Each structure stands twice: as C-alpha cells, then as structure tokens.
Amino acid sequence: MPDLEFELTNQDGDRVTAEDYRGKIKLMFFGYTSCQHVCPVALSKLAEATRALGEQADQVEILFVAVDPKRDKPVLDEYVSHFKPELVGLTGTQEELKEVAKRYRVAFSYEKPRKDGFYIVNHSGAVFAFGPEGKSRLLIDDQAKASSITADLRRLLEQSKG
Template sequence: MMKPERRHLLLAGAALSLGLMLTGCGKKQHWDLDYVGTVLPNLKFDLTADTGQKVTAKDYEGKVVVLYFGYTHCPDVCPLTMSHLAEAVKELGPQGKDVRILFVSVDPARDTLPVLHAYTQAFSPQAVGLTGTMEQIQDVAKRYHVAFDDGKKDKYGNYVVNHSAAIYVFSKSGRGTLIGSDQSPVKSIVHDLRQLLDD
C-alpha cells in the first residue's frame, strides 16, 4: 500500500503539471498600443450616423471599433489619423470587414450628414461619421475625457477646433481596451486590431 505522504506528493505533482499545461494553453497577448482595459469605459453613445440613422453602441456589437473625435475641416491631424486607420483596416485584408472606424464630429455646425459621409467614405468603406446635438457630442466626449473648443473666427468666419487626438479601441463586445494617437504606427494598429479580431 502506498504511504500517505507519497500519495500526497504524487497528487501535488499531478496538480502542478496540470497547472503548467493549462498555463501553456493560455494565449498571452502583447499590445503595441497602450492597454487601458482597466480604466477605459466600455463603448456607449447615442448619436446619428452619417446616413441619418440613429445609432448606439449596440449597433456595432460583433465589430472591433476604433473611436476617433475630429472634424472635416481639420487641416492636419484628423486626415493623417484617418489615413493611418484606413490603411490599417486595408492591411487586415478580409478581416477588415469586422472593424468600424467611428469618426465623431466635434464641429456639428459645419459637419452636416452629407459632408460627414463624403469625408469618411473618402478614407474607408469601414468608416462611419457620427454626429448629434452638441449636448450629445459633449456627453460622449466627457465619457472618454476628450476636450474640444472652437478657436477664434477669422474675418471670413473660418475657425479651427482644438481637440484631443487620441484613438480609442474597443473589443467586439464593446469593452474599452486600447488607446493610441495620430503618432501610432500603422503596423502597431494592425497588430492590435488583429489580436482583438482573433479573440
């Protein structure tokens, strides 16, 4: 008959081996963008898409979402960021159909639905312009700590909108996961989007 202490050692060894096997099976993820899953609120909004349809976060369940706040008259940061995001989605190949770039306008006075639609589609078929009342936009901006304000108008009535330039990435279930910027390399965006798509 096996001694009790020997049996305990064998059981402990078996438990350790099983634990190591399970650990080995787990998928360890490395993110190129900044992981903020513990602090970034989940995707939530109530806005209007550039097609005129009222939309909420539920309309994008099952898609990896990249949320970006900007405006169509932006001279530099917005088109640069949108170009990077569009390129990243294109590099994903067939997987790109499961990504949505949501471009929230911080300039609803000038960014009408037709203007927003033309702007976003010029970058990617997976991009959607979102707008709403100023109160609705401010609610979403506040949720993600996005600051914006209109600059001084020139004699022609033109103005810039100063705004935060972060990109926010959400999993297919709408979980806040990553944050990047206009400086994030396309290959890093592709890497992280692919991981979220494969989850």
C-alpha cells in the same frame, strides 16, 4: 477607459447607439471634417491599418465622431467615404457631443473665427479601441504608425475569438 456607449446621428441622418455597432472591433476617433492636418492623417492611418488586415478587415469598424456639427453634418457622408467606404461618421447636438467627449475624457474647443468665418476646433488625437461587445480594450496613441495599429488589431481579433 469606459466601454462603448453613445447615442448620436450617423452620416445618413439615422439615430444610432453603440448597440448598433456590436459584433466588430471598433476604433473611435474624435475630430471634425474641416480639420486640415490631424484628422485626415489619423483617418488615413486607421484605414491603412485596417486594410492591411486583408480578409479580417471586415471585422473592424472605424467610428469618426465629428465634433463640429454646424459644418460636419452637411458633408459627413462624403468626408468619411474618402478614407474607407465602411468608415462610419457620427455627430450630434453640442450637448450630445459634450456628453460623449466627457465619457472618454476627450477635450475639444472652438477657436475664435477668423474674419472669413473659418475657425479651428482643437481636439484630442487618441483612438479608442473596443472589442466586439463594446468593452474597452486599448487606447492608441495618435503618434502610432499604421503597422503598429495593424499589429494591435490582429491581437484584438485573436483575443476576441475566445
């Protein structure tokens, strides 16, 4: 699994790179704001797992890479705030998103729009965990329970102490 590397736009419209997020454990998840099932469940679970760390929760940052910029950009800030105030929403151009997805071997594709214009984005559900310096550490299965993720985070935090 490759180390953390990207250049995208955050929910505030600022250009950011992986370097901007050094110093904390990072959990990176790919999805989209109109997702009705996988994304809300996954982000809620990650927020729950992080909150369960108590005082150590501020040492973990969740990066949500939104792969549907057409619909995601206008609502990204509000969307991520529902799960955890510190959750970071990231998006970019189609080309930038494809590049980041390719780096982590994440698949996403757009289904044909329905008559009302709504469409689904098929995407991977795994969560990538990185150490404070951006080194890849763990791939978390999308079926993992919050308690299991919390245990993994505790181990990563302990290992990052040196």
